Amino acid sequence: MNEVINKYIHLFETLNRGYNKRLGKAPHKPILLLSIIQLIQRKEIVSNRIFITPELLLEFKNVWNAMVDTPHTPNFALPFFHMRSESFWHLVTKTGMELIVTKSKSIKSFKNLKESIAFAEIDKRLFELLSDSATRTILEQVIVQKYFKNTASNYSIILSNVNNVVLKIESQMLNEPKADYQNHLKELRASLDDDEYEEEIFIRGGLFKKTIPKIYNHSCCISGMRIESSQNAQMIDACHIIPFSISNDDTIPNGISLSPNLHRAFDRGLITINQDYIVRISPTVTENETVFSLSQFNGNQIILPKKASWYPSPESLQWHNKEVFAL
Known part of the structure; x- marks a missing residue:
């Protein structure tokens, strides 16, 4: 040795x-x-x-x-x-x-x-x-x-x-209004070179992916699925309602926690959530009846975080309804 x-x-x-x-x-x-x-x-x-x-x-x-x-x-x-x-x-x-x-x-x-x-x-x-x-x-x-x-x-x-660094960024995501958070990013963009800014966004994206499941108790907000493992494997995704590339918004109200299959369906407009936090399934979807079907969630209210300030933003949900949801 x-x-x-x-x-x-x-x-x-x-x-x-x-x-x-x-x-x-x-x-x-x-x-x-x-x-x-x-x-x-x-x-x-x-x-x-x-x-x-x-x-x-x-x-x-x-x-x-x-x-x-x-x-x-x-x-x-x-x-x-x-x-x-x-x-x-x-x-x-x-x-x-x-x-x-x-x-x-x-x-x-x-x-x-x-x-x-x-x-x-x-x-x-x-x-x-x-x-x-x-x-x-x-x-x-x-x-x-x-x-x-x-x-x-x-x-x-x-x-x-x-x-301390993690807590500072998490606090911004959890507590700052969208406009303040976006202004922070603008200031960083002005003060950092391209590589440094790319690194900063990568770090913040990683913290977003950890923070969103945490405030939803590591549960899918639509299906309620929750899986824990000693292998540190995360089975619930953090999903931007408005993609970061469009919104520059990593604040909690622009995120929801979804299982991987529902995350994919949400991103492709097969499923959405209205401003009353009710799930809607696209009329373009045709499926057989199984325990995995999307239609079983139609009309259900999603699971919401403990704090009202962390609820999904009605503005972001409206954007998803209009720009992504397949009618």
């Missing part, structure tokens, strides 16, 4: 890092590794496959803010892509997709990374080491002491920092 640990200690201490005369060596790879370690510790990463998730991106930004004391730019796509030069990291592209790189053979953008990469795989043996608290601590401290001696004391506050 010591031989295996020593192997990864050596690999972690000799990461291939970019160099800039003004800024020095890039901190991106060690920050990404610390972010992954944090999520493994919290069991948000449960296999050696590392997916590009809002949780990982948010953790990357959080660890960066705590540990980096140089004026480098916290570009997430760079280390996720360039870590492929390390022997323990293997990129897997999506089927039929090709990586688009710049002339300098770097990743083009965060958007390109998401569109092209299915996931990265770390060595299974490395994942086993990082899943064990004792060996994880050893490898974690190797990174902190090697690359962040000046800020090592900050590492203990990382979890509280990320929780």
Whole structure:
């Protein structure tokens, strides 16, 4: 076992890092590794496959803010892509997709990374080491002491920092009027470059997907379906009533919780909810009578959240009735 640990200690201490005369060596790879370690510790990463998730991106930004004391730019796509030069990291592209790189053979953008990469795989043996608290601590401290001696004391506050960021964004989604939330996004759009804004929207979208099911008690608001699992598998979707691409609205009244089949039916206009929160089935639907039929929900009132301020927005529902529902 010591031989295996020593192997990864050596690999972690000799990461291939970019160099800039003004800024020095890039901190991106060690920050990404610390972010992954944090999520493994919290069991948000449960296999050696590392997916590009809002949780990982948010953790990357959080660890960066705590540990980096140089004026480098916290570009997430760079280390996720360039870590492929390390022997323990293997990129897997999506089927039929090709990586688009710049002339300098770097990743083009965060958007390109998401569109092209299915996931990265770390060595299974490395994942086993990082899943064990004792060996994880050893490898974690190797990174902190090697690359962040000046800020090592900050590492203990990382979890509280990320929780504060999540609570702040959730509070905006839960409590802000639509116009105020949209103004926040306009301000972010004006102050961030394209990649930074894309990352911000990705994080907020991820929190929307978690918050909506939570306020509906992880139940489908139409069928009442509720499934819990120790595997942390979410079976209820957060559905925008007006798509975010049109509304720029991640506030709770623009969302409802639906099972995957009803989410698809809602997005395709086969089912809608009127301003009295009554379910309507499109007259274009023809189906046989089964326990899965849409028609069984026609005329039912949906399950509503505890707070009236979180009820689906009548304005958003009216938009869906007029623009999406198939008559």
